Amino acid sequence: MSFIPGQPVTAVVQRIEIRKLQHGEHLILGFSIGGGIDQDPGQNPFSEDKSDKGIYVTRVTPGGPAEVAGLMMGDKVMQVNGWDMTMVTHDQARKRLTKKDEDIVRLLVTRKSLEQAVRHSMM
Amino acid sequence: MAGMNNSKNQRDSDIQKKIDHEIRMRDGACKLLAACSQRDQALEASKSLLTCNIRIMAYMSELQRMKEAQVMQRVALRSSDAGPTDDRLPCKGKVAISDLRIPLMWKDTEYFKNKGELHRCAVFCLLQVGAEIHDTDMVIVDRTLTDICFDNTIVFSEASPGFELRVELYSCCSEEDYSAGSTHRKLASKLSSSLGRSAGKKLRVAMDPGACSPISNGGGATLLLPLPSVGPKYHLLAHTTLSLSHVQDSFRTHDLSISGNEECSHWVPLYGNVCCRLAAQPHCMTQQMISGCLKVKQFGGDPQSWTNVYGVLKGTNLFCYHRQEDIEANVEPAFTISINKKTRIRASEKDLHSKAQSICISNHYGGEEVTHTLSADSREDTHRWMEAFWQQFYDMSQWKQCCDDLMKIELPSPRKPTLVTSKQGSLYHEMVIDTSDDISTVTDILARRMQELELRSQLGTSPPWMSLFEESPGCPRTHNRLPHSPLRCPRPGLLSSEASLTSDSYSPCSTSPCSRHSGWAEPLSSPSSHFRPRTLSLDAKLSTLRGRGYGGVLQCSCQPPSSSSLAPIPAQRIPQATLSCSSSTSSNSSSEGSHSPELSNGTSFSRPSSARRSLRNLRAKLDPRNWLQSQV
Numbered sequence: 001m002s003f004i005p006g007q008p009v010t011a012v013v014q015r016i017e018i019r020k021l022q023h024g025e026h027l028i029l030g031f032s033i034g035g036g037i038d039q040d041p042g043q044n045p046f047s048e049d050k051s052d053k054g055i056y057v058t059r060v061t062p063g064g065p066a067e068v069a070g071l072m073m074g075d076k077v078m079q080v081n082g083w084d085m086t087m088v089t090h091d092q093a094r095k096r097l098t099k100k101d102e103d104i105v106r107l108l109v110t111r112k113s114l115e116q117a118v119r120h121s122m123m
Numbered sequence: 124m125a126g127m128n129n130s131k132n133q134r135d136s137d138i139q140k141k142i143d144h145e146i147r148m149r150d151g152a153c154k155l156l157a158a159c160s161q162r163d164q165a166l167e168a169s170k171s172l173l174t175c176n177i178r179i180m181a182y183m184s185e186l187q188r189m190k191e192a193q194v195m196q197r198v199a200l201r202s203s204d205a206g207p208t209d210d211r212l213p214c215k216g217k218v219a220i221s222d223l224r225i226p227l228m229w230k231d232t233e234y235f236k237n238k239g240e241l242h243r244c245a246v247f248c249l250l251q252v253g254a255e256i257h258d259t260d261m262v263i264v265d266r267t268l269t270d271i272c273f274d275n276t277i278v279f280s281e282a283s284p285g286f287e288l289r290v291e292l293y294s295c296c297s298e299e300d301y302s303a304g305s306t307h308r309k310l311a312s313k314l315s316s317s318l319g320r321s322a323g324k325k326l327r328v329a330m331d332p333g334a335c336s337p338i339s340n341g342g343g344a345t346l347l348l349p350l351p352s353v354g355p356k357y358h359l360l361a362h363t364t365l366s367l368s369h370v371q372d373s374f375r376t377h378d379l380s381i382s383g384n385e386e387c388s389h390w391v392p393l394y395g396n397v398c399c400r401l402a403a404q405p406h407c408m409t410q411q412m413i414s415g416c417l418k419v420k421q422f423g424g425d426p427q428s429w430t431n432v433y434g435v436l437k438g439t440n441l442f443c444y445h446r447q448e449d450i451e452a453n454v455e456p457a458f459t460i461s462i463n464k465k466t467r468i469r470a471s472e473k474d475l476h477s478k479a480q481s482i483c484i485s486n487h488y489g490g491e492e493v494t495h496t497l498s499a500d501s502r503e504d505t506h507r508w509m510e511a512f513w514q515q516f517y518d519m520s521q522w523k524q525c526c527d528d529l530m531k532i533e534l535p536s537p538r539k540p541t542l543v544t545s546k547q548g549s550l551y552h553e554m555v556i557d558t559s560d561d562i563s564t565v566t567d568i569l570a571r572r573m574q575e576l577e578l579r580s581q582l583g584t585s586p587p588w589m590s591l592f593e594e595s596p597g598c599p600r601t602h603n604r605l606p607h608s609p610l611r612c613p614r615p616g617l618l619s620s621e622a623s624l625t626s627d628s629y630s631p632c633s634t635s636p637c638s639r640h641s642g643w644a645e646p647l648s649s650p651s652s653h654f655r656p657r658t659l660s661l662d663a664k665l666s667t668l669r670g671r672g673y674g675g676v677l678q679c680s681c682q683p684p685s686s687s688s689l690a691p692i693p694a695q696r697i698p699q700a701t702l703s704c705s706s707s708t709s710s711n712s713s714s715e716g717s718h719s720p721e722l723s724n725g726t727s728f729s730r731p732s733s734a735r736r737s738l739r740n741l742r743a744k745l746d747p748r749n750w751l752q753s754q755v
Contacts (some may be wrong), residue, residue: 020146034752043750058752090751 009086011110012118013078018069018105029105030064031057031071031096036090046074048112055085055093056079057109075109082106131193135186138254142182149175156354166245166261166297169355173293175257177249185254210516213284213521214412215404219532220250220288220365221276223259226394229266241265244362244391246294252279252286263297264391269390276533284405284521288365290397292379293357296388358389365398367523370403372530402530407518408438409529413511413590418498419443419460428499432457436511438529439463441484460495461486464519464526468512470505471496480505482512551609 020027035044037053046056055077060067065073080096088096097105152172159165218424242264250257259273277284287749361379369377376398383390413436418429432443435450449456467485481498482505499505519526 029755032752033753034750036751039750040748043748059754062348088751094755 001085004101010076011076011078013108013110014070016066016069016071016109018071018107018112020105021065022088025120027098027100027103028064029066030061032060033067033077033093033097036093037087038089038091044100046075049072053087055088055090065068071102071109075106075111077109079108082107084110131189134189137187138182138189142179142186145175145179149179162355165354169295170245170247170258170261170293172251173357174256177251178256178631181251181254181256183706211517214518215278215281215283215405215515216403216407216522216525217532218252218288218370218401218403219276219278219402220290220399220401221401221533222398223248223273223275223290223378224359224398225271225292226396226398227264227269227271228392228394232390241267241610243297244294244389245297245355245357246271246292246391247357248273249289249293250277251289251291251292252282255279263293269536272657278532278534282403284523286366286369288401290363290365290399291359292361292393292397294360295357295388299356313657318532358387360389360391361393361397367403367525370401370450370525370530372402374398374400381444402532403522403525403531404530405518405522405525407515407522408526410437411435412515415508416500417443417503417508420496420498422492429459434461434497436515439526444617462512463514464516468509468516470509483510501679509712514607528640550659586685 012063019027020029022111033055034055035041035055039053041047041053042050044050044052044056047054047100057066057073057075059076060071060073066105079085080093083096085093085096095096149172152168152175156165156168156172159168164724243263246264247259248259249262250259256280257277259275259277262271262273264271279288356523360383363377363379363383367378369375376396379393379395379397381393381395383687385392415434417432419432420429430443432445433447435442437445439462441460441462443458443460444450444454444456462484463486465487469483470480471483472480480502481496482492483496485492485494489495497508499508519658
């Protein structure tokens with residue numbers, strides 16, 4: 001999942017559709033994110049490339065909407081509802097996921113196992 | 124006459140001894156200069172050499188002056204004129220100069236952009252009163268400095284009120300290469316031996332032929348020898364002269380006369396001022412000028428109400444003790460009469476009851492005039508006291524503002540070990556944590572440091588990280604004010620909410636790997652040779668420990684052991700159970716869907732109030748070392 005600056009990134013992605021859940025006053029998705037271009041990428045335990053400043057899923061609430069939809073811990077979020085997530089600050093990412101007028105978020109995520117699976121299938 | 128001669132001879136030989144001593148030091152410095160290869164050694168040796176030379180010159184001129192005075196006196200005695208009137212001499216005093224600071228004036232392009240080679244100069248100051256010359260430590264100056272600061276306090280013990288303190292700033296470019304070739308040494312020794320004889324002769328002729336011991340001759344007469352051609356040479360960069368009018372109990376700025384210009388190699392752009400604290404303690408303020416038995420009566424009182432006291436005149440007061448022994452016993456005096464510039468003292472013709480004259484001392488206390496009458500046992504004593512009072516008044520008129528209040532002079536204490544908060548390094552770089560050390564070693568080091576620095580905390584220079592040890596859990600950690608307090612010792616009793624110490628994580632990672640320490644430690648301009656930046660960061664240490672399974676709560680020996688939970692969390696995978704626990708607490712505390720970082724499982728700490736929590740959250744958010752996580 002490393003990238004060459006300036007070059008387009010290609011990745012095998014999985015589409016995940018999460019329906020937000022009403023929890024008290026808030027609509028929650030049931031996972032946590034970490035990362036962002038304003039964060040220190042070296043502290044990201046999930047990234048393969050420690051200079052990757054993308055948004056990663058750090059926790060998935062068991063039984064929550066995200067888990068049900070198939071999101072897994074360690075996934076890198078590439079897009080949210082069409083908005084790019086590879087070059088955003090942490091707060092921008094959070095805002096894009098928690099828009100109040102959206103009930104559903106469609107994520108494009110990538111993970112290592114996906115790449116491996118594709119490679120295996122091609123061999 | 125004989126006695127006078129003896130004392131003069133004594134003084135001469137004292138100076139002679141000093142000259143010999145300086146010549147020996149000078150020889151040593153020359154040899155060192157020729158032998159050393161390291162730049163800072165050479166700079167120090169050259170500085171000693173210059174200082175020795177100047178001292179020798181000063182002693183020589185002092186010797187000359189004394190001889191001239193001797194000759195004048197002999198002439199005066201022989202002549203029929205009466206001797207000079209018995210001039211009153213003011214008392215001597217201590218003069219101290221400290222906290223010298225010379226501001227620099229770099230071109231803003233040089234200072235801010237920090238481009239180009241770092242041109243460095245070595246500077247030091249020479250301070251001279253009469254024949255007493257002191258030097259400060261040498262300081263290396265480059266364009267990252269805004270001021271040259273000399274920390275030394277220099278005290279001249281016997282200065283007269285008309286003293287002239289000459290401050291000279293010497294500088295030397297510290298870039299050249301001073302390799303001492305053997306040819307240079309030979310040349311130098313040849314010069315010294317050939318000049319020695321002729322120089323010695325010249326000097327001996329110049330001095331009074333019949334006088335006392337000659338200057339050391341032969342190879343030692345190197346007085347006219349120029350500085351050795353090898354090695355760094357210091358040049359005079361600026362000077363000024365301070366005197367009694369500049370003495371004050373606080374910092375003052377004085378003008379500097381600068382010699383040299385930009386073209387010189389030893390040039391340092393000076394702003395043109397020097398700030399320092401010049402204080403003086405005349406002996407009349409610190410020593411007992413006269414003491415003896417007296418009878419004191421308040422004016423207008425009953426003629427029989429004389430009090431017997433033991434009076435001590437010191438500074439601006441006449442202390443009257445009941446008995447002489449009270450002084451040693453530190454008992455308070457019975458009463459105190461001020462003797463200051465506004466006091467009026469006169470001898471009065473006494474009434475018929477006493478035989479001797481008595482002395483009347485009047486002061487204004489508030490709006491009132493209070494007069495005390497003193498009487499001594501005999502006429503001679505009265506005369507002595509009057510004489511002492513006149514002398515005191517004279518001293519006060521000579522020392523002027525120094526006699527208003529006693530100025531404090533701090534004696535230079537023996538060298539303390541390098542300050543932790545020096546700008547060369549930080550505690551961070553001083554702490555060498557071995558991989559085999561555990562957390563208690565670190566806290567031991569910190570505790571020892573705290574003890575060391577407790578002394579200094581009175582001066583108000585406690586280092587920033589001391590605030591971490593303050594026992595107020597409510598006080599917000601002063602992140603923004605302390606950019607370089609890299610330690611993260613967990614607050615006693617409370618778990619830090621920082622990501623580096625939360626238990627929620629992913630223990631395999633090291634939250635702040637070693638290579639990161641440069642990110643927040645202040646970039647060092649010239650790291651001191653003592654501290655090698657191979658230290659592991661405390662955070663990395665803690666995270667490694669955590670990885671070994673100590674769990675979320677770290678036991679610090681400085682911390683009262685918080686109850687329970689040392690439940691070791693298995694290293695690699697976080698079990699779901701723990702996650703659910705923390706997620707529920709965090710979802711409870713989430714306010715707008717984003718709060719970061721999450722608080723760890725709250726089994727062993729009290730939930731902080733929301734105000735504190737939000738403040739901590741904010742601080743945690745702003746700390747670039749945290750890797751923020753947001754719940755969505």
